Amino acid sequence: MSNTRRVVITGMGIVSPLGNSVETFGLNLMQGVSGIKRLENDFSDQLEINIAASADIDGTAHFSKKELAVLDRVSQFALYAAQQALDNAGLDPTNINTDRTGCYLGTGMGGAASTEEGYHRLFRESQSRLKPFTVLMAMNNAAASHIAMHYGLGGPNITYTTACSSSAIAIGEASRQIAYGHCDTMLAGGSEALLTYGTIKAWEALRTLAKVDEQNPAASCKPFSADRSGLVLGEGAAMFVLESYESAIARGATIHAEIVGYGTANDASHITQPSVAGQARAMQAALDNAGLAPEQIDYINAHGTGTPLNDATETAAIKQVFGPHAYELAVSSTKSMHGHLMGAAGAVELVATTLALQAQLLPPTMHLQQPDPECDLHYVANHAAPQQVRYAMSNSFAFGGTGGVIILKKS
Amino acid sequence: MENTFETVRTLIANKLEIDKETITPDSVLTEIGLDSLDTFDIIFEAEDQFGIKVPTPKEEIKTVQDVANLLDQLLLEQSPSLQGQK
Numbered sequence: 001m002s003n004t005r006r007v008v009i010t011g012m013g014i015v016s017p018l019g020n021s022v023e024t025f026g027l028n029l030m031q032g033v034s035g036i037k038r039l040e041n042d043f044s045d046q047l048e049i050n051i052a053a054s055a056d057i058d059g060t061a062h063f064s065k066k067e068l069a070v071l072d073r074v075s076q077f078a079l080y081a082a083q084q085a086l087d088n089a090g091l092d093p094t095n096i097n098t099d100r101t102g103c104y105l106g107t108g109m110g111g112a113a114s115t116e117e118g119y120h121r122l123f124r125e126s127q128s129r130l131k132p133f134t135v136l137m138a139m140n141n142a143a144a145s146h147i148a149m150h151y152g153l154g155g156p157n158i159t160y161t162t163a164c165s166s167s168a169i170a171i172g173e174a175s176r177q178i179a180y181g182h183c184d185t186m187l188a189g190g191s192e193a194l195l196t197y198g199t200i201k202a203w204e205a206l207r208t209l210a211k212v213d214e215q216n217p218a219a220s221c222k223p224f225s226a227d228r229s230g231l232v233l234g235e236g237a238a239m240f241v242l243e244s245y246e247s248a249i250a251r252g253a254t255i256h257a258e259i260v261g262y263g264t265a266n267d268a269s270h271i272t273q274p275s276v277a278g279q280a281r282a283m284q285a286a287l288d289n290a291g292l293a294p295e296q297i298d299y300i301n302a303h304g305t306g307t308p309l310n311d312a313t314e315t316a317a318i319k320q321v322f323g324p325h326a327y328e329l330a331v332s333s334t335k336s337m338h339g340h341l342m343g344a345a346g347a348v349e350l351v352a353t354t355l356a357l358q359a360q361l362l363p364p365t366m367h368l369q370q371p372d373p374e375c376d377l378h379y380v381a382n383h384a385a386p387q388q389v390r391y392a393m394s395n396s397f398a399f400g401g402t403g404g405v406i407i408l409k410k411s
Numbered sequence: 412m413e414n415t416f417e418t419v420r421t422l423i424a425n426k427l428e429i430d431k432e433t434i435t436p437d438s439v440l441t442e443i444g445l446d447s448l449d450t451f452d453i454i455f456e457a458e459d460q461f462g463i464k465v466p467t468p469k470e471e472i473k474t475v476q477d478v479a480n481l482l483d484q485l486l487l488e489q490s491p492s493l494q495g496q497k
Contacts, residue, residue: 065428066444069452129464132451 004179008411010253011091011241012351013084013189015077017053017234017338021084026355029363030384034218034337036232043197049209051217052195053234053339070133071146072111073193077237077344078143079150082187086151089241090253091185093151100183102155103147104174105239106166106190108343109199110140110159116196143191147239155183161343164303165264166190168346168396168404171240172262175406178244185247190344191237203233206272208307219367221340223304223333224311224379226370231305234339238347255411257354260391261290267401274310274397279303279317282403283395287321290407292391294322297329297407299362299392301353304333305340312374314395319377330387332380336366346396346404353394357410362387415486416479418460422453423475436476443475450478457482463489 014020017035018028028035035053044050059068059076071079082103086093093101109115114137121127136142141159148157156177160170167190174188203209210230213220222228248255263285267278287294303314311333319326334352341348352363361384368381389410396404416436424431427444434443440450450472454465457478463485472478 066426066449069426069449129455129458132448132455136448 005181006245007175007178007242007259008245008248009240009256009259009354010243010248011085011089012238012256012354013081013088014236014238014348014351015055015057015081016236016238016341016348017055020055020057020080022088022351022355025351029334029337029352029355030359030361032337032364032366032382032384034366035234036218036220036337036339038217039195046197047200048204049212051210051212051220051232052200053232054195055236070136072114072137072142074107074111074191075143075146077193077235078105078189078191078239079146081189081191081237081239082147085187085239085241091241093153096185098152099154101153101185101187102174102177102183103144103153103157103187104160104170105144105147105188106160106162106168106170106343106346107140107143108161108163108166108192109194111138111142112194112199113196114138116198119198147187153187162402162404163398163400164340164342164345165396165398165402165404166343166346167238168350168394168406169264169402171347171350172264172404172406174242175259175262178242184244186242187239188242189237189239189347192342192344193235194342195233195235200233209233210306221306221336222367222369223302223306223336223365224315224372224375225368226372228306228308228311230307231335232339234341236338236341236348237344238351240347240350257357257408257411259406260409261286261292261407263287263289263405265403267403269401272399274313275401276313276316276320278401279314279395279397279403280320282397282405283317283321283393286393286405286407292407295325297322297391297393298387298389299356300329300331301349301356301392301394302331302333303395303397304335304365306333306335310397312372314397315375315377326377329378330362330380330385331377332363332365334363336368346394349396350394350406353392353408357389357392357408360386360389362389415483416476419453419457419475419479419482422456426453434475436474436479438475439473440475453478461486
């Protein structure tokens with residue numbers, strides 16, 4: 001990114017199926033712990049596929065009753081992750097120029113539970129009135145707006161919705177706000193809370209969900225394995241504090257990693273089927289933006305959903321972009337453990353990528369037992385692997401075709 | 412109708428997590444921490460408790476007693492049992 005400012009990550013926060021702190025998430029991630037389990041709630045017996053990766057968080061521990069009355073689960077996740085990120089960055093919002101601080105957030109379905117609760121009241125309970133806060137809880141931009149209100153962030157505030165790449169796009173675009181000098185600090189990430197009856201039913205109908213592994217439900221998501229059968233829905237959030245390199249150095253902040261490249265492109269071909277050309281375009285755009293040769297990338301945190309089509313397509317796209325180096329670099333899909341967090345996936349996986357750079361340890365692709373001839377790269381199968389990593393790429397692709405790819409450099 | 416005020420006061424105290432004794436009939440809603448949306452949320456909960464439906468109020472709702480009066484008026488108009496007692 002010539003003639004632009006360097007952008008660094010100085011804070012991270014997370015709410016996830018693998019824990020609600022970066023430390024816990026990292027420990028579980030590197031030990032191959034799966035957060036996927038059978039759902040046990042008032043509708044789980046009505047599901048054909050009753051597994052998911054839910055986040056275990058008690059809203060009442062973090063928010064007052066008055067706050068909870070207007071915060072959908074998706075906003076609770078985002079706010080809690082944002083607070084962790086600010087604490088981690090050692091940043092007090094009252095001490096920064098909040099006019100030049102913004103929040104970009106990605107979400108696929110926003111306040112899905114609030115939307116569904118409204119419909120439930122109207123159509124199931126035949127009531128004629130909805131809660132006064134229904135619109136405000138359901139709207140997609142609520143989470144980012146609450147973060148701005150809570151911390152007084154008067155800079156740009158934009159919510160991105162590009163399905164499963166939403167938060168990768170939000171983070172990438174936020175990095176540009178800093179790179180181009182429009183903002184000094186950005187809170188960026190994603191949040192998703194769509195494990196509702198109606199949403200899971202809609203995913204069931206799409207026939208992309210993984211079959212339950214009856215022997216071990218936690219192992220149901222099997223990216224790049226020949227016996228993979230689909231994705232597992234997850235929920236959670238991850239937020240980052242991004243700032244200019246100069247700002248981080250000036251205040252003596254710990255730099256977790258540097259964002260050196262961001263690329264986005266659209267498949268422009270099919271609403272669900274991924275395209276090799278589209279995915280390759282997004283990865284190449286990120287490499288071009290970083291000014292890196294393909295050979296310089298050591299690790300790719302793959303989109304790796306565990307669907308038969310995605311994993312084969314992504315493997316082919318990596319080969320197209322990286323040529324012979326595709327067989328040298330390491331690729332892993334951490335969705336095997338935390339599931340597919342949809343609009344929050346890119347953000348949570350960027351935390352995983354950052355941790356890989358910091359620890360020089362690659363998180364594994366779990367439950368990869370049966371090699372697939374179409375997926376013939378080095379996938380860090382079943383065990384974390386120590387490896388020198390200087391540059392790492394995080395891939396996010398999506399229904400609707402928008403890919404978002406971010407390249408990090410070890411700090 | 413003392414009970415209506417008592418109900419409204421309990422709903423507000425519960426929402427704001429404050430001691431209900433601090434809420435008087437003259438308490439101004441905005442001063443105790445309820446904006447117009449919060450007030451509609453309180454009215455929404457009261458609607459459920461009383462089984463009535465509150466149309467968009469014509470008069471300004473400023474104090475806790477205003478909320479209670481609005482509900483009382485509607486209770487008289489809409490509740491069949493109360494009408495029977497008249």
